[in-house]
Amino acid sequence: MLDKSLSEDMAMGILGTSIGLEVVAFSNVAQTLVASHMRMGVVVSEERDRLFNIDTVEPILGEAAAGKILQSNGMLLKVLYALENACKKPYVRPQGGTD
Numbered sequence: 001m002l003d004k005s006l007s008e009d010m011a012m013g014i015l016g017t018s019i020g021l022e023v024v025a026f027s028n029v030a031q032t033l034v035a036s037h038m039r040m041g042v043v044v045s046e047e048r049d050r051l052f053n054i055d056t057v058e059p060i061l062g063e064a065a066a067g068k069i070l071q072s073n074g075m076l077l078k079v080l081y082a083l084e085n086a087c088k089k090p091y092v093r094p095q096g097g098t099d
Contacts, residue, residue: 006075011082012092013038014065017055025050027091 009032012023023030023039030051033039043052069075086092 006078006082008082008086008089009033009036011079012086014069014079015083016092018066021087021092023053024091024093025052029086029091 009029012021012029013033013036015021016023023033025045026049030039030041030053034041034051034053038056039053040056041051041053044050045052069079
C-alpha cells in the first residue's frame with residue numbers, strides 16, 4: 001500500500017502520464033522520476049544540467065498505480081492534492097511546451 005506521506009514526485013509519476021503533464025528537463029523531479037522508473041530519460045545535456053525525459057514505455061505502470069490508489073480509502077484525494085501542488089511549481093507543464 002502507498003505511504004500516507006505522498007510526495008509531489010509520486011503524484012506526477014502516478015497521474016502525470018494519464019492527464020498529459022510533462023516534467024521539464026532542468027528539474028530535480030525529472031531525475032527522481034527517471035531513477036524510480038516512472039519516466040524514461042532520453043538525453044542528458046552536454047552540461048549535464050538537463051535530463052530530457054518522456055513518459056514510460058509501459059502505460060501499464062500508471063494503470064497499476066491508479067488501480068492501487070482506487071483500492072485505498074482516501075488515497076485518490078491525497079494524490080490529487082499532491083498533483084495540484086506539483087502543477088503550481090515551475091517544473092510541471094502541459095505536454096508539448098518548450099524548455
